[in-house]
Amino acid sequence: MTAPEPRPRHLSRPIRVLVAKPGLDGHDRGAKVVAAALRDAGMEVVYTGLHQTPEMIASAAVQEDVDVVGLSILSGAHMTLFPRVRQLLEQHGRADVLVTGGGIIPREDMETLEAQGIGRLFGPGTPTTDLIDYIESWAATHIQD
Amino acid sequence: MTDSSRDRELEALRAEVAAWRAHAARLPVRDDSDFTTVSDMEVEPVYSPLDLRPDLWDATRLPGEYPYTRGVHPTMYRGRLWTMRQFAGFGTAEDTNRRYKFLLSRGQTGLSVAFDFPTLMGYDSDHPRSEGEVGKCGVAISSLADMETLFDGIPLDRVSTSMTINGPAAMLFCFYVAAAERQGVSPAQLRGTIQNDILKEYMAQHAWIYPAEPALKVIVDMFEWAAEHTPQWNTISISGYHIREAGATAAQELAFTLANGFCYVQHGVERGLQVDQFAPRLSFFWDIHNDFFEEIAKLRAARRIWARHLRERFGAADPRSWKMRFHCQTAGVTLTAQQPHNNVVRVAYQALAAALGGTQSLHTNAFDETLALPTEESVRIALRTQQVLAYETGIANVADPLGGSYYVEALTDAMEREAEGLFAEIEAQGGVVTAIESGWFQRQIAHSSMRFQSEVEQQRRVIVGVNEFVEEAEAPIEILRVGDEAERAQHERLAALRARRDAARAEQSLEALRAAAAEGRNVMPAMLDCARAYCTLFEIRHVLEKIYGSYREPVFF
Numbered sequence: 100m101t102a103p104e105p106r107p108r109h110l111s112r113p114i115r116v117l118v119a120k121p122g123l124d125g126h127d128r129g130a131k132v133v134a135a136a137l138r139d140a141g142m143e144v145v146y147t148g149l150h151q152t153p154e155m156i157a158s159a160a161v162q163e164d165v166d167v168v169g170l171s172i173l174s175g176a177h178m179t180l181f182p183r184v185r186q187l188l189e190q191h192g193r194a195d196v197l198v199t200g201g202g203i204i205p206r207e208d209m210e211t212l213e214a215q216g217i218g219r220l221f222g223p224g225t226p227t228t229d230l231i232d233y234i235e236s237w238a239a240t241h242i243q244d
Numbered sequence: 245m246t247d248s249s250r251d252r253e254l255e256a257l258r259a260e261v262a263a264w265r266a267h268a269a270r271l272p273v274r275d276d277s278d279f280t281t282v283s284d285m286e287v288e289p290v291y292s293p294l295d296l297r298p299d300l301w302d303a304t305r306l307p308g309e310y311p312y313t314r315g316v317h318p319t320m321y322r323g324r325l326w327t328m329r330q331f332a333g334f335g336t337a338e339d340t341n342r343r344y345k346f347l348l349s350r351g352q353t354g355l356s357v358a359f360d361f362p363t364l365m366g367y368d369s370d371h372p373r374s375e376g377e378v379g380k381c382g383v384a385i386s387s388l389a390d391m392e393t394l395f396d397g398i399p400l401d402r403v404s405t406s407m408t409i410n411g412p413a414a415m416l417f418c419f420y421v422a423a424a425e426r427q428g429v430s431p432a433q434l435r436g437t438i439q440n441d442i443l444k445e446y447m448a449q450h451a452w453i454y455p456a457e458p459a460l461k462v463i464v465d466m467f468e469w470a471a472e473h474t475p476q477w478n479t480i481s482i483s484g485y486h487i488r489e490a491g492a493t494a495a496q497e498l499a500f501t502l503a504n505g506f507c508y509v510q511h512g513v514e515r516g517l518q519v520d521q522f523a524p525r526l527s528f529f530w531d532i533h534n535d536f537f538e539e540i541a542k543l544r545a546a547r548r549i550w551a552r553h554l555r556e557r558f559g560a561a562d563p564r565s566w567k568m569r570f571h572c573q574t575a576g577v578t579l580t581a582q583q584p585h586n587n588v589v590r591v592a593y594q595a596l597a598a599a600l601g602g603t604q605s606l607h608t609n610a611f612d613e614t615l616a617l618p619t620e621e622s623v624r625i626a627l628r629t630q631q632v633l634a635y636e637t638g639i640a641n642v643a644d645p646l647g648g649s650y651y652v653e654a655l656t657d658a659m660e661r662e663a664e665g666l667f668a669e670i671e672a673q674g675g676v677v678t679a680i681e682s683g684w685f686q687r688q689i690a691h692s693s694m695r696f697q698s699e700v701e702q703q704r705r706v707i708v709g710v711n712e713f714v715e716e717a718e719a720p721i722e723i724l725r726v727g728d729e730a731e732r733a734q735h736e737r738l739a740a741l742r743a744r745r746d747a748a749r750a751e752q753s754l755e756a757l758r759a760a761a762a763e764g765r766n767v768m769p770a771m772l773d774c775a776r777a778y779c780t781l782f783e784i785r786h787v788l789e790k791i792y793g794s795y796r797e798p799v800f801f
Contacts, residue, residue, distance in 0.1 A: 223581040224580055
């Protein structure tokens with residue numbers, strides 16, 4: 100990976116991100132590439148490992164006090180898993196956390212999920228710089244020091 | 245030719261090549277490529293007889309002759325074309341049974357079962373962990389009853405079937421054998437392959453249940469049981485596919501997969517089996533990526549390395565043990581979501597590489613698989629791609645048509661050298677199982693994957709339609725949607741099964757399996773009885789998990 104470019108930042112601390120693999124899907128290539136790219140961009144990244152339930156992810160997000168949860172789903176179970184994680188975060192009083200992610204997700208499903216309050220979702224072939232830009236611009240308007 | 249005249253000719257050739265290189269170095273080169281393979285292997289601008297190894301004849305020989313660099317059969321596709329085997333499965337057993345009948349009616353010659361994630365992990369469709377995933381990425385099979393439905397109307401003595409299942413491979417194999425019995429087909433008549441390769445699960449695909457040692461124990465149980473009862477069945481398909489898809493280079497795919505193969509052989513030998521008793525039923529599975537010659541060289545090197553190690557290191561005497569037979573699948577990871585129709589072309593080139601590399605069977609991906617499971621139309625195009633290749637291009641007429649190509653031979657040797665170097669590194673890491681537990685393989689693979697991603701993002705590698713030749717507005721294509729009906733239907737089926745079956749018999753079978761596992765006996769006979777008694781997948785998984793424990797992955801990025 101190349102060295103991160105210095106980016107303008109309004110926060111005195113790094114953005115904290117939980118990268119998670121929910122469900123039974125074992126494809127972790129994308130999750131690991133994204134986790135490393137976000138770390139290289141200066142974010143503080145926690146990766147859950149595979150086969151996590153939505154409950155495990157929500158409680159890790161609360162425990163690690165993250166700003167963003169990124170879910171990687173290539174199993175087709177996105178319509179169940181994204182809303183469930185979001186709902187559990189709300190129950191934990193953390194509706195402020197951005198739930199975003201990517202994987203093999205048809206465009207219509209992305210739109211449906213975004214309408215339900217999920218953040219932007221990214222498909223195959225997305226440059227990691229797009230995710231970094233998205234999270235940074237979200238953070239600029241949603242997180243205060 | 246006398247030695248001295250040969251020396252003079254070589255001398256002249258060296259001078260000629262050196263002069264050519266000096267001239268070529270002054271010529272302009274394109275700046276949109278760094279002239280490496282997809283795996284970052286440096287390649288020369290041209291190859292000549294100087295690049296052929298001195299023992300070329302011993303290393304290549306003719307097809308059908310040790311060390312099988314040029315193919316495992318003397319006449320290759322003149323005798324028989326590769327098997328066109330499309331991996332398929334979605335929804336319920338009934339849904340997939342219809343897809344199989346469709347594929348068979350369009351000229352497909354073998355079946356290949358894709359299971360859903362719950363099945364791959366050993367969960368029943370009605371287990372809480374299965375929620376939202378039933379039938380989504382494959383077919384849901386929770387018991388013998390589902391397996392009977394899956395092959396309803398398909399006589400199991402007449403087709404060969406491949407099953408991609410690993411963590412719970414023994415269970416699904418027992419369901420298959422029991423389903424055949426219900427059709428009146430004896431186990432000895434069954435032909436096909438079960439993937440059953442747990443080592444690459446820990447490395448790359450991640451559908452595991454038990455820790456490595458008990459998982460390997462059950463695999464050797466299958467080798468032992470199958471040698472006696474299902475002699476035409478391939479008990480394992482040692483797979484590079486998933487290692488490559490997770491990001492490995494071609495040489496890593498080659499070396500890690502072969503190292504896994506040697507590990508299985510070693511475990512079989514340690515059980516006290518004769519190597520020739522089980523090695524002829526070991527088969528392999530390779531990924532076919534974009535770099536055309538690199539892939540062909542990988543397949544040729546794989547056959548040669550396997551033959552040499554089996555013969556020289558493990559003392560196999562039966563030529564069938566030396567011959568590496570394999571399936572290939574075009575690389576899913578090379579398909580792009582952008583301009584998806586371009587994938588038809590990628591798949592066609594990859595299929596050509598697989599055939600020129602001498603594969604025994606082939607799956608060609610459908611162009612829409614980066615978006616969803618394939619539609620009937622996209623699967624038909626994928627199958628027709630193989631048929632055009634086999635019947636229209638003439639490539640099936642001659643065995644190993646690239647044998648003797650300076651470049652292909654040099655690349656084959658380079659692959660072999662790189663693999664041997666990696667075998668030494670694996671040994672230095674403490675062997676395959678230790679290097680899995682420490683996360684060494686996983687780190688090597690992740691490192692290669694990240695390097696590739698950064699090369700793409702820096703435009704060092706062009707991917708058509710993704711980082712070059714991009715279309716601004718793309719119209720969406722029709723894709724297959726798998727709804728939640730399968731999950732609901734499976735809940736009902738399982739409830740009915742549990743109510744209908746002989747509960748006492750199921751209970752006793754599970755207890756017998758527990759005892760066999762606890763006492764370290766071969767678990768296959770007891771597991772087959774569980775299948776016959778309609779015990780469910782998770783019930784069987786659970787009994788063994790209490791004895792064997794669960795695998796925990798080393799987490800890192």
